[in-house]
Amino acid sequence: MRCRISRVTGLASLLAVVLAGTVGFPVAGIAAEAATRAGPVPWAEQAITAHVDSSLYTGTLDADALKRLRDEGERLFTAKFTPTDGLGRPMATGAITPVKAKRPPQSLFSRTAGMDSNGCSSCHAEPAPGGAGNFAVNVFVSEGFTNADFDSLDPQFSNERNTNHIFGAGLVELLAREMTADLHRLRAETVREARATGKPVEVELVTKGVDFGTLTIQPDGMVDLSGLDGVDTDLVIRPFSQKGVMTSLRQFTINAMNDHHGMEAVERYGARWTGETDFDEDGVSDELIPGDISALVAWQAGLKPPVQKVPDDPRWKQAAAHGDAVFDTLGCNSCHIRALPLNSLKFADPGPFDAAGTLRTGEVPGAVYDLALLDWAATLPRNGDGAVMVPLFGDLKRHRIADARIAALGNELLAQRFVDRDVFQTTELWGIGSTAPYGHRGDLPTLDAVIRAHGGDATPVTRRYEALAETDRSALIAFLKTLVIEP
């Protein structure tokens, strides 16, 4: 079919159609008009008055640019979004890929299927924005494809999850990137060896002291994946979410913005992939542009990592010191590895291992910022090789954590993103003294309870903990409570 649209009349007509289209959204319409003429009035009920221009933040950022970008990110992270901004997703589900809802929800908010919040810091709040949440702000994780409008707490529809803190998240992502690069290097070297020798070669996938099992590679490049342990088959360490299924802060941010707020990022829900600029059909186009996401990433990536802070109380000091030793004696540190070495603090955004739908290297000019520009970086210890020792108390690996005998942490019914229901990534313990309650559902009020809930691969450690004298168990708790968030 051939259409003839003159440039002037066509544009005018289209503008008229668009303006007419806002009639159904009076708040958005009024605010937009105010914004167009003289900027929004000070009391305008909108959080986003200007999007973040990513062209101002390309290449290597200096300290000032990083601060400005992080300030923008903090503004967005702590914002209370409104329908003028694009809050709500009446015709989109919370899925991580664009999926149309079958029908609009009865109300803007839904505590279960979402959209369930008007701002990131509504849940990531304790002890400060970027922190964790208590049980009251649990979320209900569904893939968002089938039964996407579930209105039930029944675990057959969703996995109920407590809100994690994200302090130190930039370091975690950098660790994951370096580990992924290591694994990919090992794989590539093994392929070359197998091709060169004409024989199958098995490689142990160990990076930063963490063992992810083995690959066996045939001379023709065929890879046997059956020996992998705790990592996805593409050998990408996905350090975020309680399952360890999100590659980057950028990916997680885009997911969460849609799922929890109905704020859709152009880079996944925009016209390039969906053919629409308002995929969720809430009357607002291009709700979060790449610069907005970049700012949110920068703010999160730069959050100060948790610290160990021992109170002045001499009894606590003594107990914590003893508990520190107990931690290792029990074998907690086999998964909750105290610190992992990080070779570079330079954070590139977009990152190197995201897939389409999250901006990738080569799609935009991108930015690189050195987390060493931030004040807290100088406090991080370094090893003899000059690597920063990131004290996360984790291994960025997934483990089976529940079984028939100790089933408390196996309370989910749904696998998530190919990860079995009773398998979770090792929780980083840094900040744990500031983030009760515990467990992925946040239904364990004490550290003692969550330790005792470790089943599956952790059962031997749990049994040793249970066999400890009360004073030793108490000392371990004293130690863990020194791992706090100090914003």
Place this chain on the structure above:
Amino acid sequence: MNTRMILGAVLLTALTVRPALAGSSDAGEETVPPPTMDIPFMHEEAKAAGIDHAYRGGWEFFVGGGVASFDCNGDRRPDLFLAGGTEPARLYVNRSPTGGALKFEEKDLGLPERDLKKVTGAYPIDIDNDGYIDLAVLRVGENRTLKGGPDCTFTSANRLLSFDGGRAWTTAFAAEFEADLPFPTLAFGNYVDRSAPGSPWGTCHDNDLFRPQKRELTEDGKASIPAYSERTALSPGYCTLSILFTDWHRSGTPDLRMTNDRQYYRGGEEQLWSVQPGRPPRLFTRSDGWRSVKIWGMGIAEADLNADGYPEYALTSMGDTKLQTLDEDAEEGRPIYRDIAYERGATAQEPYIGRDETKPSTGWHAEFEDFNNDGRLDLFIAKGNVEQMPEFASFDPDNLLLGGLGGKFTEAGHLAGIDLPTKGRGAALADFNMDGMLDLLVVNREHNVSLFRNLGAKIDPRSPDATKVRPMGNWLEIELAQKNTNLNAIGATISVKTGNTTRVRKIQIGGGHASGHLGFVHVGLGVSERAQIRVQWPDGTWSAPYRVFANNFVRIERDAEQAQYWLPE
């Protein structure tokens, strides 16, 4: 299209183009924005890649001009066997580095030149189940079977297979593995019988079906050499230019679809043959619900566009391309089709640019694939005047119809850069440099082949700058394997599920225009980073789901617990 979508598109760009043409470089007075989906940058580099080959010849070679794309040396890269018409057919071995510029080396086939001349097309298939891909070579005159061996070696196999290649003018081929037969059934489509009185008008050859004669499996379970000494005539023939075994109604038993050239037949039409195991083929007729369609049928492409199990068919012709779907009101087993080409924007009835834009165009090879990895199938059509037919467009560029939301297609051949002044015939759509993006080879009449490397998505749809590209969507490439017989799982269905979306691919040998491909099956995934794959093997058995991450080459062996990944060198 909602209002914000329109405004966004208008504000994004104010391209000045001719009607119905997004982003043409040939300025007119109307403005139509380019499609919002990624436009692949298709960079022509045939000569640089080392391919110097054209399809040439007189009237008998106005049709044909095919290519077989397959791996002949075990490196999993698609190699090329190119029909040459009066020139010898040639084999080009793929030496392209992963993700790099395309590179091919001609390899001497070591066969008598008489066997390699007058070739109209070729299809790859492992006829004898030895793990080496063989070739069915279509000729004006005796057809040939070439038995593949190690390192891209081939030997003439007609005698070995007891196969009489006949003397017809052959222009089409298809193969399937019928139930309980260890070797493939071969079908050949023939064109004009030049020796018949009154030729060429109304003198079409019958078509041929060769079933393998049953032979016992060897003790090690591997099949021995089949025999094809029994020919079944598929009569009447209506000057067939493309045929395809297709399971059009989910019966589990493919039938044989034929597209025929009305230029020469009298009283003919499109055909569908029922091919039931152990029974003589039977034509579907009016009483079965088959409706008469008369077109200048040139090529067939099949795809299950809505993943309902009932495939759609693109049929190329002179003028409108047909896009047929099984009528939803048709009773079970009745092949009643309706044309949805117009409503889907897939008629491609005339050139989308150039001086001949009001003349009908001439379509040849057609194939559905996802060139921009956005998760939606696109439709490629090779175009080109038969020779010098003045009432048809002489400048007739190939089409790249990008699939969009709602199942509509949008022309982007000019934006992608495949709008060359050539006369396209057959084609191969394959990932020649193993970078996850489909490349394209088009066999041209009287002109060197066009070999397009897919560089990625154009940042600016109008820009010719090859450096301004960005990564496209996610993808998978899938290889199936069976043991003993039908090693490449011809006839299998691959179902790739991401979220609520299912994408379906079939492994078929046939269709297109004188061109076939065997190798990795490419699936674009858009923004999905993982998928579940299920395979319906040729005997109808469904596999368990295999979980895979995007952007990988995947091999699934029948009954394996886990898929394997393959890493290119």
